[in-house]
Amino acid sequence: MKNLITKSDxxxxxxxxxxxxxxxxxxxxxxxxxxxGELIDEFPDSIVHLYATQNWVDENRQQELASIPLSIIDExxxxxxxxxxxxxxxxxxxxxxxxxxxxxxSSEIIxxxxxxxxxxxxxxxxxxxxxxxxxxxxxxxDTVDAYNYKTVQSAKGSLLRxxxxxxxxxxxxxxxxxxxxxxxxxxxxxxxxxxxxxxxxLVIGNEANGISTDVMAFATQKVTIPKFGRxxxxxxxxxxxxxxxNLIK
Amino acid sequence: MKNLITKSDxxxxxxxxxxxxxxxxxxxxxxxxxxxGELIDEFPDSIVHLYATQNWVDENRQQELASIPLSIIDExxxxxxxxxxxxxxxxxxxxxxxxxxxxxxSSEIIxxxxxxxxxxxxxxxxxxxxxxxxxxxxxxxDTVDAYNYKTVQSAKGSLLRxxxxxxxxxxxxxxxxxxxxxxxxxxxxxxxxxxxxxxxxLVIGNEANGISTDVMAFATQKVTIPKFGRxxxxxxxxxxxxxxxNLIK
Numbered sequence: 001m002k003n004l005i006t007k008s009d010x011x012x013x014x015x016x017x018x019x020x021x022x023x024x025x026x027x028x029x030x031x032x033x034x035x036x037g038e039l040i041d042e043f044p045d046s047i048v049h050l051y052a053t054q055n056w057v058d059e060n061r062q063q064e065l066a067s068i069p070l071s072i073i074d075e076x077x078x079x080x081x082x083x084x085x086x087x088x089x090x091x092x093x094x095x096x097x098x099x100x101x102x103x104x105x106s107s108e109i110i111x112x113x114x115x116x117x118x119x120x121x122x123x124x125x126x127x128x129x130x131x132x133x134x135x136x137x138x139x140x141x142d143t144v145d146a147y148n149y150k151t152v153q154s155a156k157g158s159l160l161r162x163x164x165x166x167x168x169x170x171x172x173x174x175x176x177x178x179x180x181x182x183x184x185x186x187x188x189x190x191x192x193x194x195x196x197x198x199x200x201x202l203v204i205g206n207e208a209n210g211i212s213t214d215v216m217a218f219a220t221q222k223v224t225i226p227k228f229g230r231x232x233x234x235x236x237x238x239x240x241x242x243x244x245x246n247l248i249k
Numbered sequence: 250m251k252n253l254i255t256k257s258d259x260x261x262x263x264x265x266x267x268x269x270x271x272x273x274x275x276x277x278x279x280x281x282x283x284x285x286g287e288l289i290d291e292f293p294d295s296i297v298h299l300y301a302t303q304n305w306v307d308e309n310r311q312q313e314l315a316s317i318p319l320s321i322i323d324e325x326x327x328x329x330x331x332x333x334x335x336x337x338x339x340x341x342x343x344x345x346x347x348x349x350x351x352x353x354x355s356s357e358i359i360x361x362x363x364x365x366x367x368x369x370x371x372x373x374x375x376x377x378x379x380x381x382x383x384x385x386x387x388x389x390x391d392t393v394d395a396y397n398y399k400t401v402q403s404a405k406g407s408l409l410r411x412x413x414x415x416x417x418x419x420x421x422x423x424x425x426x427x428x429x430x431x432x433x434x435x436x437x438x439x440x441x442x443x444x445x446x447x448x449x450x451l452v453i454g455n456e457a458n459g460i461s462t463d464v465m466a467f468a469t470q471k472v473t474i475p476k477f478g479r480x481x482x483x484x485x486x487x488x489x490x491x492x493x494x495n496l497i498k
Contacts, residue, residue: 120369124484124486124487127480127483127484127487128480128483128484128487129478130478130479130480131474131476131477131478131480131482131483132476132477132478133477133478134478154484156480156481156482157480157481158479158480161478161479191494192498225380225494226498227380227381228380228381228382228497229378229379229380229381229382229383229410230379230382230407230410231376231377231379231380231405231406231407232405232406233380233405234376234377234380234490235373235376235377235403235486237373237484237486237487238373238376238377238486238487238490241483241487241490241491242490242491242494245474245491245494245495246494248477249441249475
């Protein structure tokens, strides 16, 4: 099904750069040949509409595309609706996954993010979780939005495979009595000296200020990555990855 | 020493956004209250000139500043000379460190980067090296420039503490006969099953294509981060950090 794109379509897609409109509409944008290709392979039903150059359409699997609403656009329109510096042939408007109100499983490691602010960090963390088989990320209400385009780009294809919830962390952690809570901190037990048995919760804090006092109150153990050099701290995404690689092996 | 800023100063600083001019002049730019503060503490002699708001000057250590060339600027000029979206009071033009033609020590782990393209990734890698006490990073000639503003920002204060060289990797690795070369790859020995004794070299490859064939030819062992989920790959900075945390503990 091929359509023409209208001025109001362009405005609509541009509006999805804002969290408010994404949430009202329940959709977000995924861009580029590689990520949209993965999307068609894995989650075709989540695609609301594709906007693509004729070139892209010619090179893609006509059969699979037949059931997806599609508008052919030129490079000028693409650059108008894209958030990327170098738009790449295709853009998809995608339904946000319906997140269950609880975790997918309760016998694993759950990652809790307290006020992560950088969208690129959040995307990298989502991708890293998908590598290590972490299925659930629980974000504080003031963590950056997972559907903003920078997060989408750095999460690569992992965004739709991970269950991401935004909740009041105090309420959430209160409901998890009995589950050990490991909190990443600059001082604590070395990650090489802990033995974590799932279910367990790992908390990672804000890039500049770490974990807030209210949330830290739930920690059963502070854990730290031993330092051998002089850097003051590690990037939040890097710290998450190093700790996960130690918990899951 | 306080000066007025001229139009040609503004042009000069703007020109330093380009690698060509940075290299011709042997200087680069460090921005923001925190990073310039660290710079004054640790490497005052590397500062060629400071450009700061009156506010910043009033709040800073007059004694230490006395010996550094300084121009007072307003927010409008600051936004003209800054590469940041939200310029932060002060900008320093800094001498590039003089890199020795060989490593600082030869009995440690050396990180080799083959065609890293993302400046943020390179900055994060530099910061991570500084955490783990890695002193030397050897970059292929086509690795992104370490003095570009995005790398500077994500490296935080670590940029001047690490010895970074750009060399022909084939020539470099040929000169390292007898030193084991571990190459990060999607398939190889698990990082949890290797026992690395320095001196050793760790090679990390390009974000999309991994290590080039020419460089891979020098590998004595391929190493991999075990995968438990579905992500296709890990971000290059994340992979570097996870491997380093396993080599250095």
